[in-house]
Amino acid sequence: MDKSLCFYFQVHQPDRLRLYRFFDIGNDSQYFDDFANRTILRRVADRCYLPMNAIILELINKYQGQFKVAYSISGVALEQFEKYAPEVLESFKRLADTKCVEFLAETYSHSLASLISAKEFKAQVKEHAAAIKKHFGVTPKAFRNTELIYSDEIGAAVADMGYNVMLTEGAKHILGWKSPNYVYTNAINPKLKLLLKNFNLSDDIAFRFSDRSNPNWPLTSEKYAQWLNEAGKNDEVINLFMDYETFGEHQRQSTGIFEFMRALPGSVLANTDLKFRTPSEVAQQHQPVAPLHVPFAISWADEERDTSAWIGNELQNEAFHKLYELEKAVMATKDASLISDFRKLQESDHFYYMCTKFFSDGAVHKYFNPYDTPYEAFINYMNALSDFKLRVEKSAVKSAGKAKKASK
Numbered sequence: 001m002d003k004s005l006c007f008y009f010q011v012h013q014p015d016r017l018r019l020y021r022f023f024d025i026g027n028d029s030q031y032f033d034d035f036a037n038r039t040i041l042r043r044v045a046d047r048c049y050l051p052m053n054a055i056i057l058e059l060i061n062k063y064q065g066q067f068k069v070a071y072s073i074s075g076v077a078l079e080q081f082e083k084y085a086p087e088v089l090e091s092f093k094r095l096a097d098t099k100c101v102e103f104l105a106e107t108y109s110h111s112l113a114s115l116i117s118a119k120e121f122k123a124q125v126k127e128h129a130a131a132i133k134k135h136f137g138v139t140p141k142a143f144r145n146t147e148l149i150y151s152d153e154i155g156a157a158v159a160d161m162g163y164n165v166m167l168t169e170g171a172k173h174i175l176g177w178k179s180p181n182y183v184y185t186n187a188i189n190p191k192l193k194l195l196l197k198n199f200n201l202s203d204d205i206a207f208r209f210s211d212r213s214n215p216n217w218p219l220t221s222e223k224y225a226q227w228l229n230e231a232g233k234n235d236e237v238i239n240l241f242m243d244y245e246t247f248g249e250h251q252r253q254s255t256g257i258f259e260f261m262r263a264l265p266g267s268v269l270a271n272t273d274l275k276f277r278t279p280s281e282v283a284q285q286h287q288p289v290a291p292l293h294v295p296f297a298i299s300w301a302d303e304e305r306d307t308s309a310w311i312g313n314e315l316q317n318e319a320f321h322k323l324y325e326l327e328k329a330v331m332a333t334k335d336a337s338l339i340s341d342f343r344k345l346q347e348s349d350h351f352y353y354m355c356t357k358f359f360s361d362g363a364v365h366k367y368f369n370p371y372d373t374p375y376e377a378f379i380n381y382m383n384a385l386s387d388f389k390l391r392v393e394k395s396a397v398k399s400a401g402k403a404k405k406a407s408k
Contacts, residue, residue, distance in 0.1 A: 004277040005276050006070065007068075007240050008239065009242060011074070013037070013044065015032045022383055033370075038084045044249055050088060051258060052261075067265045069100075071095075074110040074128075102142060111346035111347060112310055115154075120346075142279040150294060150297065151295065155186035160189075164192060168197070180199075181239075182286070185291045187292060187294070195282055195283070197300060204219060310355070318378075319385070332399075353371050
């Protein structure tokens with residue numbers, strides 16, 4: 001039986017807010033911390049994106065098309081690459097030229113629009129697909145939502161947009177006794193095939209690679225290939241989904257993560273029956289075994305694998321709903337600057353910083369977080385949102401005045 005191994009990497013950097021005080025409301029509409037965004041992007045580019053892209057290119061050339069991977073790069077990350085690190089964008093273009101890399105569609109702003117606004121969700125997916133076409137010359141065929149957020153309804157909406165394969169989490173509470181190592185279908189529209197993350201094997205690299213308390217440390221490519229072989233014995237496909245920043249940033253170069261990745265394809269190809277495939281190739285190669293019923297949204301975040309990392313407390317819910325209450329008014333202005341800021345304010349990271357979980361997932365929530373407390377994050381965001389609302393209202397009054405003049 002032909003078996004597949006699918007590597008998918010998430011690439012995203014948010015537009016972090018500057019310290020936005022109460023007294024700035026109505027006086028200063030510059031919300032974003034360009035210095036912090038540039039500094040962090042340059043750091044991650046040097047530690048992760050540039051060295052890792054060089055390794056992926058080296059492996060594709062070495063194995064002459066037998067090694068393949070997939071990326072989703074958020075639209076806001078693409079914008080930051082253009083502004084602060086054009087060489088990163090060029091290195092992704094070189095990967096695109098190999099035809100061994102698939103670029104996936106997602107929301108342009110790495111937003112949570114799929115949970116609240118079908119119209120905005122669709123608009124952002126369209127904008128993101130256009131950006132991928134512009135930069136890499138390809139139109140995405142496979143889809144992954146922000147943070148792998150998925151439900152039956154979201155999947156049906158994605159299928160209606162013309163996508164035939166979508167990635168999500170192999171959440172235990174959804175799968176029950178079933179294995180994530182098969183292709184499934186959307187419960188509403190069976191034309192949409194689903195690829196599920198094998199979180200145990202993915203997290204062995206993403207979270208446990210450098211954990212010296214882990215009985216399996218150190219993790220070698222031979223050991224990992226053996227685990228893949230065992231996992232794939234009776235199953236069809238193993239999906240390894242993770243943040244790209246795993247390499248060099250979360251797991252520093254000193255841990256040996258780059259050497260591990262350099263050696264892995266050789267170990268897999270020599271010691272297993274698995275073939276590296278992109279998500280679209282996996283969907284073509286394997287027949288789905290069953291529909292997957294997901295009535296409530298799941299994601300790849302935290303132990304709960306739900307959306308509570310972003311809209312799980314009162315702070316997050318208030319900020320989230322206050323933002324989307326403005327959607328209709330923002331779009332009515334047709335003001336490119338307001339629409340751009342509206343989409344940047346939708347980035348899921350802003351809500352993630354307001355998370356009040358301090359137990360098993362606390363360390364994950366502190367990474368890249370510019371705030372000392374979730375309450376600070378909330379106050380800062382609501383101050384910026386208050387100013388944004390004033391601008392929207394001012395624009396609406398201006399438009400109404402123009403319309404009145406024109407009708408005279």
